[in-house]
Amino acid sequence: MAKQISDKVINRLTLYHCILSDYLDNKREFISSGQIAQLLKIDDSQVRKDINLLNKSGKCRVGYIVKELKVSIEKTLGFAKTKKAFIIGAGNLGSALAKYDNFTDYGLNILALFDSDKKKIGKTVNNKVIFDMSKLENLVKKSGVDIAILTVPRDYAQLTANYLVKRLNFKYIWNFTPVVLDVPDDVQVWNENLMGNFLQFTYHI
Amino acid sequence: MAKQISDKVINRLTLYHCILSDYLDNKREFISSGQIAQLLKIDDSQVRKDINLLNKSGKCRVGYIVKELKVSIEKTLGFAKTKKAFIIGAGNLGSALAKYDNFTDYGLNILALFDSDKKKIGKTVNNKVIFDMSKLENLVKKSGVDIAILTVPRDYAQLTANYLVKRLNFKYIWNFTPVVLDVPDDVQVWNENLMGNFLQFTYHI
Numbered sequence: 001m002a003k004q005i006s007d008k009v010i011n012r013l014t015l016y017h018c019i020l021s022d023y024l025d026n027k028r029e030f031i032s033s034g035q036i037a038q039l040l041k042i043d044d045s046q047v048r049k050d051i052n053l054l055n056k057s058g059k060c061r062v063g064y065i066v067k068e069l070k071v072s073i074e075k076t077l078g079f080a081k082t083k084k085a086f087i088i089g090a091g092n093l094g095s096a097l098a099k100y101d102n103f104t105d106y107g108l109n110i111l112a113l114f115d116s117d118k119k120k121i122g123k124t125v126n127n128k129v130i131f132d133m134s135k136l137e138n139l140v141k142k143s144g145v146d147i148a149i150l151t152v153p154r155d156y157a158q159l160t161a162n163y164l165v166k167r168l169n170f171k172y173i174w175n176f177t178p179v180v181l182d183v184p185d186d187v188q189v190w191n192e193n194l195m196g197n198f199l200q201f202t203y204h205i
Numbered sequence: 206m207a208k209q210i211s212d213k214v215i216n217r218l219t220l221y222h223c224i225l226s227d228y229l230d231n232k233r234e235f236i237s238s239g240q241i242a243q244l245l246k247i248d249d250s251q252v253r254k255d256i257n258l259l260n261k262s263g264k265c266r267v268g269y270i271v272k273e274l275k276v277s278i279e280k281t282l283g284f285a286k287t288k289k290a291f292i293i294g295a296g297n298l299g300s301a302l303a304k305y306d307n308f309t310d311y312g313l314n315i316l317a318l319f320d321s322d323k324k325k326i327g328k329t330v331n332n333k334v335i336f337d338m339s340k341l342e343n344l345v346k347k348s349g350v351d352i353a354i355l356t357v358p359r360d361y362a363q364l365t366a367n368y369l370v371k372r373l374n375f376k377y378i379w380n381f382t383p384v385v386l387d388v389p390d391d392v393q394v395w396n397e398n399l400m401g402n403f404l405q406f407t408y409h410i
Binding site for chain 1 (some may be wrong): 216223224288305385393394400401402
C-alpha cells in the first residue's frame with residue numbers, strides 16, 4: 001500500500017528521478033544513496049529514508065539498480081496516471097512550458113495552448129496548436145480537461161481565472177502569474193511563486 | 206533585530222506582498238489577516254503569526270495599513286539589497302524570465318542574457334541585450350555578477366554549469382533545466398523543480 005508522502009518528499013523524489021534519467025542516458029546501471037546525496041548536497045540518510053518509502057527500491061549489493069529505482073518512483077508518484085491540461089496564454093512562458101518535453105514523462109499531457117492574439121492563433125508550439133480563446137469552451141467540453149496552466153499577463157490573470165472557473169468549471173489552476181487569484185473554495189490553485197523561490201535561495205547572500 | 210525566517214515563511218510573505226501590491230493598485234488602504242488567509246486558503250492564525258515576525262506590521266484598528274505592511278515585508282526580505290544576475294540561455298524560458306518585470310521590485314536585477322545562437326545575439330528582450338556566450342567572461346569581470354539563471358537546453362546544462370563555475374567562478378545558479386547539476390560544494394544551486402511542484406499539486410487528484 002502506498003504510504004502518505006509529503007510535499008517535500010515528492011519534490012526530492014522527482015529530483016532523484018532526474019538523476020536516474022541521466023544515469024540511464026549514460027548507461028550507468030547502479031547508483032548509491034551517497035551519489036544521489038552528493039549531487040543534491042543533502043544527507044545520505046535522508047535519501048535512504050525517502051527511498052524506503054517506495055514499494056520496491058531495487059536495492060542490491062552494490063547500491064540501487066537505476067532502472068528499477070526509476071520505475072518505482074514513477075509508480076509511487078503516479079506518472080502513469082496521465083493528467084491533461086491546457087495552457088492559457090501562449091507568450092514566452094506558455095511557449096516555454098509547451099516545449100518542456102519532460103512533462104510528458106511525468107504524466108502531464110499538455111493538449112493545446114490558447115491565446116487571444118490573432119497573430120498567434122493556428123500556429124503550433126512543439127506540435128501543440130494555439131487556439132483562439134473563443135474555442136476554449138467547446139474544447140473543454142470535448143476533452144474533459146480541468147487543469148489550466150495560467151501564463152497570461154498579470155493584468156488579465158484574475159479576469160481569466162474567473163472565466164475558467166465560473167464559466168468553464170476548471171478545478172485546478174497552475175498559476176504562473178504574479179497575482180494571487182481569488183477563486184471559490186472548491187478550486188485548487190498552485191502558485192508558482194518564482195520570486196518566493198528566488199528569495200529563499202538568495203535570502204542569506 | 207531580524208528573526209530567523211524559514212523558507213516557507215519567505216514563500217508566504219512574498220505571496221502576501223503580491224496581494225498587497227494588488228490592493229495598492231486598487232487604492233485599498235486596509236487589509237485584514239482574514240482577507241489574506243481567504244485568498245491563499247490558509248489559516249488566519251498562520252497569517253498573523255507570519256506578520257508578527259516582521260519588525261513593524263502596520264497594524265491598526267481596522268486591520269493592517271496596506272502600504273506599511275508592504276514596506277515592512279520588503280525590508281524584512283531585503284528587497285532593497287539588489288542582486289544582479291545574468292540569464293544564460295535566451296530561449297523562450299530565458300526570455301520569459303527577462304520580461305518578468307516583477308523581479309526588479311523584489312531586488313533581482315537581470316542585467317543581460319547570453320546565448321550561442323548567432324541569430325539572437327544583439328537583440329534585446331525587455332531592454333536587456335542578448336550577448337554572445339563568448340562575451341560572458343569579460344562581462345562577469347566588469348560587473349561582478351555571480352548569480353546565473355540557467356535556462357539552456359537540457360543537453361547543455363552540465364557543460365554550461367561547469368563553465369560558469371570552474372572558469373567564471375559563479376557561486377549561485379538558479380537552475381531551470383531538468384538536470385540535477387554536479388557542482389563543487391561551495392556553489393549553491395537552487396533547482397526550480399517545476400515537475401516536482403506540479404506533482405505536489407496534482408498528487409491527490
